[in-house]
Amino acid sequence: MATNFLVHEKIWFDKFKYDDAERKFYEQMNGPVAGSSRQENGASVILRDIARARENIQKSLAGSSGPGASSGPGGDPSELVIRIASLEVENQSLRGVVQDLQQAVSKLEARLSALEKSLPAHRATAPQTQHVSPMRQVEPPARKVATATEDDEDDDIDLFGSDEEGDKEAARLREERLRQYAERKAKKPAPVAKSSILLDVKPWDDETDMAQLEACVRSVQLDGLTWGGSKLMPVGYGIHKLQIQCVVEDDKVGTDLLEEEITKFEEHVQSVDIAAFNKI
Template sequence: MRQAEPPTRKAAAAEDDEDDDIDLFGSDEEDDKEAVRLREERLRQYAEKKAKKPALVAKSSILLDVKPWDDETDMAQLEACVRSVQLDGLTWGGSKLVPVGYGIRKLQIQCVVEDDKVGTDLLEEEITKFEEHVQSVDIAAFNKI
């Protein structure tokens, strides 16, 4: 019984040379000018289409708790003061008086703000400027719209 002889080095080298001729992954150099032009045209059309769409404005819904100093604070006047705060990107919503305890009620008021124009810190500072009516302002709920 004869065993097969391993291939010689010359034969293996010849096989390696044949494999070098095949480019399995393709080459970027082979892209024709038409394909490049077509790709650039599509990218330009996509950019134009994207520019035509209006940008979405990020908005948030905020529920504020505005607390008075005591039970003798005029809550109607307090709400009028809060609603007098007018900022670009701020829209006031509904409100209600919620009992806290010992006859004291807090004002819960809803507002919608544009995130890029109105910050929560700015809103709280503007409301707390009414020192004779407002003791503190807390954010009860904050939701992105």
């Protein structure tokens, strides 16, 4: 089936035979001299390229201008002279900068040595001058009172007298003034320590009257207890808790006492928690 199909195609299967016959025909017409002359022409071209390359290499080595030698080290000498001149100018400027830096360093060294020489003399003369600080002139009130008491005692006591009555009177006055000073110091009120407490009061269920619960909480009255603001906070399932602020004196009211007094209202209060506790 494949051969029958190829029979109807117009394909030149024997083209290579015709090509060989055409090549042999032209070889017979031109003769073998043509092939040898073509080879000789190719060799002469290669030799000519080699000779030209050798000539270029010799020119570049000799430093003369030629093809391929302009970009090498044997280029225009004027450019090299210009570069050398610019380098010399830059070298001169750098030398000037270095000299300026050396002079500045020498000046700094001289100033440092002069300061080091003058420092011991300043330290030796410093203790001779005493400066009174303004802060030292202010004395605490206790020292002032004690000093005033001592001054009054010195005024009342006659140091040059030998009278025993004067000594007894001075001792009595001193004891009286010390007693008065101690009484005044004892009467001075001490600072009261206070704390700010934020309480969470939880009801039993959503049917608890929160207004009545807050009224019960505020009905707790203790010495050193002051109630502040309050608000209702949602807990869940329609239940709200009462969040109330109070200020207590630490020496009079404690958190345990406060919780115990609030939880006495068992019909409304389920539990009491401390949400925040801060010292004032």
